[in-house]
Each structure stands twice: as structure tokens, then as C-alpha cells.
Amino acid sequence: MEENSKLLRAIRLVAQLSVDASSRLLSKMIKAGARISIDRTYMADVSEVTAKIASEVDDVAGAYIDLVGEVPFKFLFFVKVEDSLLLTDMILQRTPGSTKEFNLYAQSAVQEIGNIISSAISNIFSKDFNIALKPTPPTVIRDYAGVVFSEYLLDVAANDNEVFIVETVFNVIEKNIDCYMFLLPSGDKKVLEKQLT
Amino acid sequence: MAKKTILVVDDAPIVRLMIKDIAEYNGYQVIAEGANGNEAVEKYKELKPDIVTLDIIMPQKDGIEALQDILAHDPEARVVMVTAIDQRDSLMKAIRLGATDYIVKPFENERVVSALSNAAK
Numbered sequence: 001m002e003e004n005s006k007l008l009r010a011i012r013l014v015a016q017l018s019v020d021a022s023s024r025l026l027s028k029m030i031k032a033g034a035r036i037s038i039d040r041t042y043m044a045d046v047s048e049v050t051a052k053i054a055s056e057v058d059d060v061a062g063a064y065i066d067l068v069g070e071v072p073f074k075f076l077f078f079v080k081v082e083d084s085l086l087l088t089d090m091i092l093q094r095t096p097g098s099t100k101e102f103n104l105y106a107q108s109a110v111q112e113i114g115n116i117i118s119s120a121i122s123n124i125f126s127k128d129f130n131i132a133l134k135p136t137p138p139t140v141i142r143d144y145a146g147v148v149f150s151e152y153l154l155d156v157a158a159n160d161n162e163v164f165i166v167e168t169v170f171n172v173i174e175k176n177i178d179c180y181m182f183l184l185p186s187g188d189k190k191v192l193e194k195q196l197t
Numbered sequence: 198m199a200k201k202t203i204l205v206v207d208d209a210p211i212v213r214l215m216i217k218d219i220a221e222y223n224g225y226q227v228i229a230e231g232a233n234g235n236e237a238v239e240k241y242k243e244l245k246p247d248i249v250t251l252d253i254i255m256p257q258k259d260g261i262e263a264l265q266d267i268l269a270h271d272p273e274a275r276v277v278m279v280t281a282i283d284q285r286d287s288l289m290k291a292i293r294l295g296a297t298d299y300i301v302k303p304f305e306n307e308r309v310v311s312a313l314s315n316a317a318k
Binding site for chain 2: 021025026029088091092093104105108109111112115116119120123137
């Protein structure tokens with residue numbers, strides 16, 4: 001069910017604005033070009049999407065963040081662990097390969113990228129839609145991609161059979177690192193529609 | 198001339214390391230680090246650094262509360278706030294309370310140097 005409602009279009013607009021802002025902030029943070037594209041905005045059946053993602057066995061590091069407010073969202077950023085090490089080196093302006101394990105700094109890098117992108121998103125909501133959202137401190141997790149994603153969907157899936165998802169990929173141009181971001185409305189859809197459309 | 202001393206406080210280790218690297222490369226001496234507002238206040242009282250860099254959003258005691266406590270202890274304290282893009286209200290509050298300067302994350306090295314230089318005057 002692709003882009004068939006005003007709400008989906010509105011969420012896609014929020015995502016696009018957020019992506020533009022995040023792209024600039026990320027490029028600044030990692031001192032390299034970051035190209036972000038919205039892969040898909042869709043409404044998915046929870047069990048189908050969970051089953052599909054649960055088969056993903058890449059070892060990833062991710063950050064969960066709740067955007068708390070009148071129209072709450074859940075945000076997830078994740079990247080393959082090996083790529084998180086490269087991102088850490090880029091942020092610290094070290095030679096690629098200097099970070100050899102998923103240590104305190106690599107965890108912190110994932111946490112900070114999550115922080116900065118979620119701040120950009122809450123800033124867009126506040127500036128362009130007059131909606132106040134406050135990001136919670138990120139929770140960093142390392143596990144299989146399927147486990148990370150299932151955990152992310154858990155609360156929303158308990159209350160709803162279908163979820164809106166904005167799936168976004170950003171690519172760090174010089175290093176060809178793919179990172180994944182998801183934005184998921186977690187509150188009442190009617191309130192969300194009223195506020196955004 | 199003695200190097201200006203800095204206390205770096207942020208709950209993110211990578212941000213502390215980034216600020217430390219930039220500061221030390223530019224001739225400052227980072228004498229301690231803290232991960233929350235309580236550590237900021239304790240270490241300020243103990244070490245009396247010339248400059249404090251203080252993140253706003255931190256666990257236990259946030260940067261605004263820590264700023265108030267540090268300035269209550271030493272009204273001449275030079276504190277540079279470190280903030281994310283969506284924390285404008287908190288930042289304005291910090292400036293009204295007496296913060297010397299601020300840095301918005303993600304930051305460029307030059308901006309950190311400029312804020313430290315302003316605080317060192």
C-alpha cells in the first residue's frame with residue numbers, strides 16, 4: 001500500500017525535510033559527503049515486515065530514540081558493525097582502520113549519529129509544523145539486524161497490525177558505507193493526521 | 198606561559214575525545230573529563246579549570262543545572278555550552294544564566310577553537 005493517503009504524503013514530506021537537514025549535519029560530522037535518500041515510505045503489515053527483516057543476519061550496531069510529544073515517533077538508526085568502526089575513525093579524523101573493535105568510542109559514535117539525526121528531525125517538526133518533540137537519550141544495541149528491527153517495532157506492533165514506516169538509506173560517498181534509518185509514528189494516527197495535514 | 202586548563206563534560210565519550218583532541222592540538226591542557234552534571238560540579242570545585250565545556254543534555258544532572266551550580270560556586274567561571282541543533286531554548290537559558298559561549302553539534306574544529314579562545318579571554 002504505497003503512498004495512498006494524505007498522511008503518508010505528509011510523513012514523506014517530514015522525512016524529506018529531515019533527510020536534507022540530516023545530510024548536511026552528517027557530512028559535517030564525518031567530514032565527508034553523506035548522500036541520504038528516502039528508500040520507501042509505506043504502510044506495512046507488522047508480522048510480514050518483522051518476518052522479512054528477522055531473516056537479516058548482519059551484525060549491526062543501532063541506536064533507538066523515542067521522539068516524545070503530542071505526535072510521538074520512534075527512530076532507529078543502524079549500520080553494520082564493521083562500518084561503524086570506519087565511521088568512528090572518520091568522526092575522530094583518524095586513519096581508516098584505526099578502530100579495530102566495537103569499543104566505547106564506536107558505541108558512542110553510533111549514539112551521537114542517532115542523537116544528531118533525531119535532533120534534526122525534531123527541529124523540522126518544531127520549525128515547519130509547530131510540533132514540539134523531545135528526543136530521549138539513545139539506547140545503543142548491537143545484534144543481528146533482524147533482532148534490532150524487531151525490538152524497534154515491539155511496542156507499536158503490540159497495539160497495531162499495520163504500521164507506517166519511512167525507510168531511509170544514507171551512503172557515505174567516499175567510503176561507500178550504507179546506513180539505515182527508520183521513522184515510525186507511534187501515537188494515535190488521527191492526531192497525527194490532524195497535525196500534519 | 199602556562200597552558201589554559203579545561204574540564205570537558207559530555208555523556209558521549211566520543212564527543213569528549215573530539216573536544217580534547219582539538220583543544221590539546223591548539224595548546225590547551227585538558228585536566229579532567231566528566232560524564233554528567235554532578236561530575237562537572239565536583240571536578241570544577243576540586244580542580245578549578247580555566248574553562249569548562251558542558252553538554253546540555255546529560256543524565257543525572259543536566260548541563261543547565263550544572264552551569265547554575267558552577268556559577269553559584271564561582272561567578273567568574275568560564276563555561277562553554279555544547280548543544281544539539283534542537284536545543285535552542287535551553288541554549289538561550291544557559292546564555293542568560295551566564296554561559297560564556299556555545300558550540301552546536303556537529304561542530305567544526307575552528308568553531309571549538311573560537312569558543313575556547315573567547316572563554317580564555
